[in-house]
Amino acid sequence: DIQMTQSPSSVSASVGDRVTITCRASQGVRNWLVWYQQKPGKAPNLLIYAASNLQGGVPSRFSGSGSGTDFTLTIDSVQPEDIATYYCQQASSFPYTFGQGTKLQIK
Amino acid sequence: QLQLQESGPGLVKPSETLSLTCTVSGGSITGSYWTWMRQFPGKGLEWIGDIYHSGSTNYNPSLGSRVTVSIDLSKSLFSLKLRSVTAADTAVYYCVRHAGDSRYDYWGQGTLVTVSS
Numbered sequence: 001d002i003q004m005t006q007s008p009s010s011v012s013a014s015v016g017d018r019v020t021i022t023c024r025a026s027q028g029v030r031n032w033l034v035w036y037q038q039k040p041g042k043a044p045n046l047l048i049y050a051a052s053n054l055q056g057g058v059p060s061r062f063s064g065s066g067s068g069t070d071f072t073l074t075i076d077s078v079q080p081e082d083i084a085t086y087y088c089q090q091a092s093s094f095p096y097t098f099g100q101g102t103k104l105q106i107k
Numbered sequence: 108q109l110q111l112q113e114s115g116p117g118l119v120k121p122s123e124t125l126s127l128t129c130t131v132s133g134g135s136i137t138g139s140y141w142t143w144m145r146q147f148p149g150k151g152l153e154w155i156g157d158i159y160h161s162g163s164t165n166y167n168p169s170l171g172s173r174v175t176v177s178i179d180l181s182k183s184l185f186s187l188k189l190r191s192v193t194a195a196d197t198a199v200y201y202c203v204r205h206a207g208d209s210r211y212d213y214w215g216q217g218t219l220v221t222v223s224s
Contacts (some may be wrong), residue, residue, distance in 0.1 A: 094167075100151065
């Protein structure tokens with residue numbers, strides 16, 4: 001199985017800061033990398049698919065980049081409503097696997 | 108607006124079979140992959156398996172032969188069966204649409220299944 005490792009496991013930021021979350025795959029996943037946002041008690045919400053494509057309705061302050069084994073989710077100008085846990089998932093090779101999550105808190 | 112809704116028992120006894128159904132409304136069940144995911148109490152997420160409208164399936168090998176996903180096009184629903192469950196199968200189960208190109212865009216609200224006697 002491909003292992004997905006996210007860092008950091010938690011991050012604290014002030015409103016307006018730029019936040020970067022990284023996701024590393026144990027082997028190449030081409031660009032088949034997904035980013036989700038999950039708020040407490042809710043299902044994960046698709047933010048980015050195919051590494052860099054913004055899902056419709058997602059604010060443009062979210063962006064994704066990378067290919068192969070190293071990927072990044074960037075939130076420009078963090079807002080209070082961005083408090084959530086963020087997960088990456090590879091959709092390149094079965095079984096598809098997830099990172100362990102990054103919890104974003106606001107200072 | 109596409110909607111997915113999970114249904115099934117919230118409590119299953121050890122060694123029995125977990126059965127869940129996902130009803131798809133507001134759109135077509137053809138042309139997409141339909142996926143089951145689960146989230147454990149410690150928050151880790153796991154891909155269980157998926158099914159195309161043709162009936163072709165893919166499963167997580169970690170679940171071995173315990174898992175079956177099926178689809179009923181006439182009723183616009185797909186189902187999950189997980190046999191011989193243990194406490195380790197306690198999780199929130201989600202049904203999800205995979206629209207292609209790694210776009211997991213519609214999720215059900217999730218249903219908590221607890222395995223306990």
